[in-house]
Amino acid sequence: MHIHGIQCGPLDVNSYILWKEENNDCVVIDPAETDPILAFMKAKNLKCTDILLTHGHFDHIAGVAGLKEIFDACIHIHKNDAHMLYNSNANLSFLLGLQVRPVQADVLLEDGDEVNAGLTFKIIYTPGHTPGGICYLLDNEKAIFTGDTLFRLGVGRADFPNSNADDLYASIKVKLFGLPGDYTLYPGHMRTTTLDFERSHNPFVRSYRGK
Numbered sequence: 001m002h003i004h005g006i007q008c009g010p011l012d013v014n015s016y017i018l019w020k021e022e023n024n025d026c027v028v029i030d031p032a033e034t035d036p037i038l039a040f041m042k043a044k045n046l047k048c049t050d051i052l053l054t055h056g057h058f059d060h061i062a063g064v065a066g067l068k069e070i071f072d073a074c075i076h077i078h079k080n081d082a083h084m085l086y087n088s089n090a091n092l093s094f095l096l097g098l099q100v101r102p103v104q105a106d107v108l109l110e111d112g113d114e115v116n117a118g119l120t121f122k123i124i125y126t127p128g129h130t131p132g133g134i135c136y137l138l139d140n141e142k143a144i145f146t147g148d149t150l151f152r153l154g155v156g157r158a159d160f161p162n163s164n165a166d167d168l169y170a171s172i173k174v175k176l177f178g179l180p181g182d183y184t185l186y187p188g189h190m191r192t193t194t195l196d197f198e199r200s201h202n203p204f205v206r207s208y209r210g211k
């Protein structure tokens with residue numbers, strides 16, 4: 001299986017393209033911009049069957065409408081963030097005066113759900129950065145796509161109107177750090193890391209004392 005990250009969009013989001021050797025289908029996680037993702041897919045002769053969103057902030061969803069239009073890909077998001085796909089106040093695009101083309105979700109996810117998109121993803125509900133933040137776990141690859149919940153030596157912002165720092169801390173400390181074993185983490189911004197490294201080094205989680 002291949003995982004290719006493309007940093008794109010106005011806030012340098014890591015968009016991830018995942019595919020297997022046996023066919024040309026691919027999954028795109030958090031398409032932040034259509035064109036660079038499309039260019040890569042064309043070069044590899046891939047077509048997008050599913051779009052998986054870690055949360056609904058504009059910087060992570062700006063490329064969704066373009067991919068949906070071209071491939072009619074199935075859009076997955078947690079039910080609590082689904083309205084952010086078409087509400088510029090909720091997805092914060094209005095803050096930067098940016099236009100994000102509105103779309104509707106096809107599948108609303110909840111904690112513990114599985115997404116079967118050629119690859120099988122397990123949904124871990126990790127609210128805090130947004131009320132509908134989720135991580136996508138790929139067990140076979142020992143990989144987790146953490147969106148803006150957990151970064152290398154950092155965590156997502158919890159100072160937005162709908163953020164909740166206590167929820168974010170619990171999501172990381174209980175739900176992610178509580179997973180058995182080690183995983184490679186593919187975050188929404190900056191470089192990859194591992195669960196073990198963050199368990200022992202993440203300064204925000206280590207020093208958090210609650211609000």
Ligand SMILES: [Zn+2]
Binds near residue numbers: 055057148156
């Ligand atoms: Zn975000």
Ligand SMILES: [Zn+2]
Binds near residue numbers: 057059
């Ligand atoms: Zn982000």
